[in-house]
Amino acid sequence: xxxxxxxxxxxxxxxxxxxxxxxxxxxxxxxxxxxxxxxxxxxxxxxxxxxxxxxxxxxxxxxxxxxxxxxxxxxxxxxxxxxxxxxxxxxxxxxxxxxxxxxxxxxxxxxxxxxxxxxxxxxxxxxxxxxxxxxxxxxxxxxxxxxxxxxxxxxxxxxxxxxxxxxxxxxxxxxxxxxxxxxxxxxxxxxxxxxxxxxxxxxxxxxxxxxxxxxxxxxxxxxxxxxxxxxxxxxxxxxxxxxxxxxxxxxxxxxxxxxxxxxxxxxxxxxxxxxxxxxxxxxxxxxxxxxxxxxxxxxxxxxxxxxxxxxxxxxxxxxxxxxxxxxxxxxxxxxxxxxxxxxxxxxxxxxxxxx
Amino acid sequence: xxxxxxxxxxxxxxxxxxxxxxxxxxxxxxxxxxxxxxxxxxxxxxxxxxxxxxxxxxxxxxxxxxxxxxxxxxxxxxxxxxxxxxxxxxxxxxxxxxxxxxxxxxxxxxxxxxxxxxxxxxxxxxxxxxxxxxxxxxxxxxxxxxxxxxxxxxxxxxxxxxxxxxxxxxxxxxxxxxxxxxxxxxxxxxxxxxxxxxxxxxxxxxxxxxxxxxxxxxxxxxxxxxxxxxxxxxxxxxxxxxxxxxxxxxxxxxxxxxxxxxxxxxxxxxxxxxxxxxxxxxxxxxxxxxxxxxxxxxxxxxxxxxxxxxxxxxxxxxxxxxxxxxxxxxxxxxxxxxxxxxxxxxxxxxxxxxxxxxxxxxxxxxxxxxxxxxxxxxxxxxxxxxxxxxxxxxxxxxxxx
Numbered sequence: 194x195x196x197x198x199x200x201x202x203x204x205x206x207x208x209x210x211x212x213x214x215x216x217x218x219x220x221x222x223x224x225x226x227x228x229x230x231x232x233x234x235x236x237x238x239x240x241x242x243x244x245x246x247x248x249x250x251x252x253x254x255x256x257x258x259x260x261x262x263x264x265x266x267x268x269x270x271x272x273x274x275x276x277x278x279x280x281x282x283x284x285x286x287x288x289x290x291x292x293x294x295x296x297x298x299x300x301x302x303x304x305x306x307x308x309x310x311x312x313x314x315x316x317x318x319x320x321x322x323x324x325x326x327x328x329x330x331x332x333x334x335x336x337x338x339x340x341x342x343x344x345x346x347x348x349x350x351x352x353x354x355x356x357x358x359x360x361x362x363x364x365x366x367x368x369x370x371x372x373x374x375x376x377x378x379x380x381x382x383x384x385x386x387x388x389x390x391x392x393x394x395x396x397x398x399x400x401x402x403x404x405x406x407x408x409x410x411x412x413x414x415x416x417x418x419x420x421x422x423x424x425x426x427x428x429x430x431x432x433x434x435x436x437x438x439x440x441x442x443x444x445x446x447x448x449x450x451x452x453x454x455x456x457x458x459x460x461x462x463x464x465x466x467x468x469x470x471x472x473x474x475x476x477x478x479x480x481x482x483x484x485x486x487x488x489x490x491x492x493x494x495x496x497x498x499x500x501x502x503x504x505x506x507x508x509x510x511x512x513x514x515x516x517x518x519x520x521x522x523x524x525x526x527x528x529x530x531x532x533x534x535x536x537x538x539x540x541x542x543x544x545x546x547x548x
Numbered sequence: 549x550x551x552x553x554x555x556x557x558x559x560x561x562x563x564x565x566x567x568x569x570x571x572x573x574x575x576x577x578x579x580x581x582x583x584x585x586x587x588x589x590x591x592x593x594x595x596x597x598x599x600x601x602x603x604x605x606x607x608x609x610x611x612x613x614x615x616x617x618x619x620x621x622x623x624x625x626x627x628x629x630x631x632x633x634x635x636x637x638x639x640x641x642x643x644x645x646x647x648x649x650x651x652x653x654x655x656x657x658x659x660x661x662x663x664x665x666x667x668x669x670x671x672x673x674x675x676x677x678x679x680x681x682x683x684x685x686x687x688x689x690x691x692x693x694x695x696x697x698x699x700x701x702x703x704x705x706x707x708x709x710x711x712x713x714x715x716x717x718x719x720x721x722x723x724x725x726x727x728x729x730x731x732x733x734x735x736x737x738x739x740x741x742x743x744x745x746x747x748x749x750x751x752x753x754x755x756x757x758x759x760x761x762x763x764x765x766x767x768x769x770x771x772x773x774x775x776x777x778x779x780x781x782x783x784x785x786x787x788x789x790x791x792x793x794x795x796x797x798x799x800x801x802x803x804x805x806x807x808x809x810x811x812x813x814x815x816x817x818x819x820x821x822x823x824x825x826x827x828x829x830x831x832x833x834x835x836x837x838x839x840x841x842x843x844x845x846x847x848x849x850x851x852x853x854x855x856x857x858x859x860x861x862x863x864x865x866x867x868x869x870x871x872x873x874x875x876x877x878x879x880x881x882x883x884x885x886x887x888x889x890x891x892x893x894x895x896x897x898x899x900x901x902x903x904x905x906x907x908x909x910x911x912x913x914x915x916x917x918x919x920x921x922x923x924x925x926x927x928x929x930x931x932x933x934x935x936x937x938x939x940x941x942x943x944x945x946x947x948x949x
Contacts, residue, residue: 194727272803277686279708288659288666291747296591304748305809305936308655309687309708314937317803323820326803326939327716330657331688331706338705342720345727370669374682426695426704493686538692 194344197548198416199354200264200406202256203501204229205489206399210255212263215505216513219488222385225377226368226398227490231255245302246315247282249362253312253402254319257358261320263414264406270352271325272313273342275335275359277493279309282364312360312402325352333535335359336494340422340543343407353409359497360402363490368398376491378461388461388487389518396460399490403497405504415548416504417529420445425540431471438476438530438542445544449476453523454506456499456516458533459484460491465537472532473518480530482518496533496541503529503545553722553796554787554948555779557638559630559736560888562775562875563599566611567633572892575900576920580874582759582771588660590743596755599773599876600741601626612697621658621681622774624690626881627738630776631694634734638780639790646731646786649703650695651721652778653713653737655880655935657687660742690738703730708880710935711842712801713737714777715883715943719799721781731786736778736884745879746772752809760845760877762870763854763916765907770844773876777884779891794891797928798831798944800824809936810848815856817940818842818932822860825942831928833861836944838899840886840931841916843870844877853932854912865914867921873903883933883941890929890945897926 203209206227207220220230229252234243237255246254253274261267278284286303305311310328317326325346329338336359343357371377378395385397407419423441428434442448455477457469473482483506489498506512507529512521531543561567563581564574574581585593587600601608608625609616612632619625631650635643662685668674669682683689691706703724707717714737721735749755749772756769781796802824804817811818826833842853850870857865871889878885893899902916927947934940 277688279687287748288663288744291663291743292667296743296747296750299747299751301748301751301809304744304751307748308710308936310710310935310937310939311808313709314803314808314939317805317938318808321805323803323805323817325801326709326937327707327720327801328709328937329705330654330686330708331691331704332686334688334705345723348727349723366670370682373669373672373675373679424703426692426701 194348194421196344196347196407196419197411198405198419198504199408199412199414200260201404201416201501201504202259202263203403204232204252204256205401205498206230207488212259215509216515219515223382225383226363229400247280247306249280249282249360250306250312250315253360254315256402257316257356257404260404260406266354266406268320268322269354269356271346271355272316272322273327273339273357274313275329275339275494276309276361277330277332277335278361280307280311281362281367283307285364285366333493333539334424336496337422337424337541347407347409355407356404357407358404359494361400361492361494363398363400385487389459389484391461392463394462394464396462396491399492399495401489401498403501411548417507417545418548420544420546423542427538428540434468435476441542441544447528450479452477452480452528452530453526454481454483454512454529456503456529456531457482457484458486458495460486465534468534481512481521481523483512483516484518485516493535499531499533500543503531507545507547551726552784553725554782554784555793555796555891556782556787556790557634557780558793558888558891559633559637560777560885561601561626561629562878562885563601563773564874578901580759580903582876588741588743590746592746592750596757597759597771598741599771601774620693621684621690622660622740623654623657623738624693626740626776627652627690628694628697630736631698631734631778634778634780635698643699647702648700648732649724649730650691650700650734651705651717652691652694653707653717653880654687654690654739655708655710655713656739656742656745658684658689659744660740663743709939710937711879711882712933712935712939712941713880715933715941716801718884718887718943719801722796722799725781725783732780732782734778734780736776737881738776739774739878739880741772741774754846756845759904760873761904762843762845762872762902763850763909764905765909767845767847767850769846771876773878775875775878775885776881777888779887792948794894795946795948796943797946798825798829800828800942802940804938804940806938811852811934813852815852817938818853818856818934819859821940821942822856825944829944831944836866836928836930837926838866838893838929839868840890840929841868841870842932842934843872845872849934851911854909858913863913867899867917868914869900869902869916871900886931887943890931893929894926894945894947897924898922
């Protein structure tokens with residue numbers, strides 16, 4: 194099960210919307226909650242429709258539209274998205290209206306747009322795409338499940354181009370709610386570029402919408418080859434993690450020594466960095482280490498930002514200095530491995546290679 | 549890719565029974581589970597009837613064999629109870645002996661608790677052990693709760709495609725087996741009643757103030773329900789020597805791409821889903837003995853679904869009924885609950901009646917089966933589930949030969 198990434202589109206807290214650019218300018222948020230830099234929606238969305246859409250719907254439609262254009266595909270053969278929290282803003286809006294108005298005088302719009310499958314449904318609706326359509330909603334496995342489904346769908350042979358995406362938004366209220374259970378850093382003004390060195394608990398909140406066109410065939414515009422994905426639920430030891438990584442690598446005829454760059458999901462939370470530190474100092478001692486959550490923040494579908502970064506590194510054969518941990522040891526970027534976790538329960542491994 | 553998918557275990561909890569035996573008894577007695585809302589506070593209590601499970605969360609916790617300190621969301625508890633039944637009926641002693649995963653589905657997740665605690669979450673002055681429910685809001689939390697209780701670790705995921713969610717969970721689980729990624733998957737879905745959904749459907753004006761009347765020309769809307777259904781599916785090799793309830797022979801997923809909440813009048817998405825399911829199963833429409841329809845009782849669904857069925861079956865529609873007037877519409881769980889019903893239809897050669905039907909819809913060629921039918925051999929059942937966002941899915945269950 195493998196597929197070529199032949200298009201992408203991403204809205205994130207960085208200036209990532211232009212598919213030709215690759216972090217040429219890094220935005221330092223220095224905040225505990227990183228919000229996306231939204232593009233101009235004018236030529237991407239019908240203004241009448243856009244007025245009713247929440248931020249995450251607009252960002253996702255914009256990202257998926259750019260992805261379709263980048264891949265030169267009008268109608269994908271399947272659409273699968275991952276989102277842990279769905280359309281949070283609409284959910285909160287309807288919930289608050291129920292509470293404040295004591296279940297009276299409610300209007301349906303925010304309820305309609307609150308369902309987790311709103312984004313994949315809206316993409317289908319706008320494209321009039323009647324093909325396979327799925328939404329995965331499993332915490333730190335949401336995007337990963339969509340990716341696995343994408344690979345399976347391509348392998349099944351009927352679908353040639355599948356649109357796979359991950360999207361989650363953070364709201365001011367949900368930030369406060371998660372803060373109560375220790376998700377975020379307590380210090381004020383966290384210097385985001387120093388997140389890697391952090392010795393305290395908690396991370397910084399993030400969000401984003403990223404879409405990829407997975408294809409059965411290699412094209413000129415191909416970014417990278419997606420070789421495989423593995424999820425590990427509540428790993429009991431580093432041995433188990435290493436075994437799962439090796440299983441994925443050996444199934445492709447690779448060893449850890451073949452991995453040029455590793456993208457780690459290090460999020461600055463000292464409670465959760467042990468796996469990353471272990472892998473960095475053992476299995477992938479010789480590989481170049483990079484990380485990304487200081488750029489996009491922590492969120493359940495952050496694996497989609499990592500996959501974007503890995504694909505761009507392979508295509509451009511460059512590693513932006515802002516994502517490097519230590520020295521760049523790679524002359525060539527052939528194989529990139531992503532290791533990401535959410536709250537130490539949902540771990541995932543992605544393998545990407547040069548086309 | 550040609551391997552078969554065998555069903556070796558089933559479990560269900562809904563307004564018509566806490567297990568398979570109680571469910572069958574309710575069907576035989578034509579006893580609907582629709583009644584007055586009891587377990588949640590709502591202004592609409594007494595106004596809109598619902599299909600509620602007759603147990604408090606504390607009682608459900610005990611039913612799942614957990615101590616009071618392990619109480620979770622109603623969604624998670626219902627899911628665990630149905631999944632435990634499925635695992636037990638499959639005779640699974642050691643869940644880790646095969647590569648076993650879980651694919652669950654839910655539409656509301658932990659909303660049933662979030663809606664009670666939301667203002668307290670936002671008030672830093674208030675604190676308590678209930679803060680643990682913040683993480684339970686996420687849909688995936690109920691799946692992890694079930695997986696942890698059953699000892700499943702190999703693969704977990706959760707699907708939410710509104711009212712078709714658990715059909716897609718069953719489909720994805722089957723594909724994981726066909727790709728050789730897993731040997732066995734516990735697949736299904738769970739959803740609990742919440743003010744959020746009651747009020748949401750109220751604003752859409754599609755809740756019937758009386759018991760719902762699927763496929764009746766005078767239908768006024770749906771009744772909400774709650775519940776969970778899980779089935780154990782295994783590869784041919786893994787199921788060897790085991791009792792097999794039925795096979796999952798076909799599945800199809802499509803999108804209506806017509807409107808965010810309403811189905812297209814001609815049921816284009818529904819048609820495609822059924823067509824794909826038939827193609828995967830290799831069956832002809834005339835092979836289907838019974839259709840367990842989505843049949844919510846809303847003006848739009850029943851017309852759209854009925855029209856698509858007429859087209860697929862060229863107006864020669866086999867026995868068909870909606871069981872929603874028994875259970876209410878259990879949203880993300882309905883396809884899994886109805887999968888269990890479909891499997892029971894095959895196992896016991898039984899067709900469940902479509903309650904509350906009197907007036908035929910002039911747009912459709914067929915009338916649903918309105919009394920319990922036990923005189924026909926059932927080999928193949930088609931089960932439909934459609935949701936907001938145009939998500940349309942169809943599953944086909946077949947007798948194991």
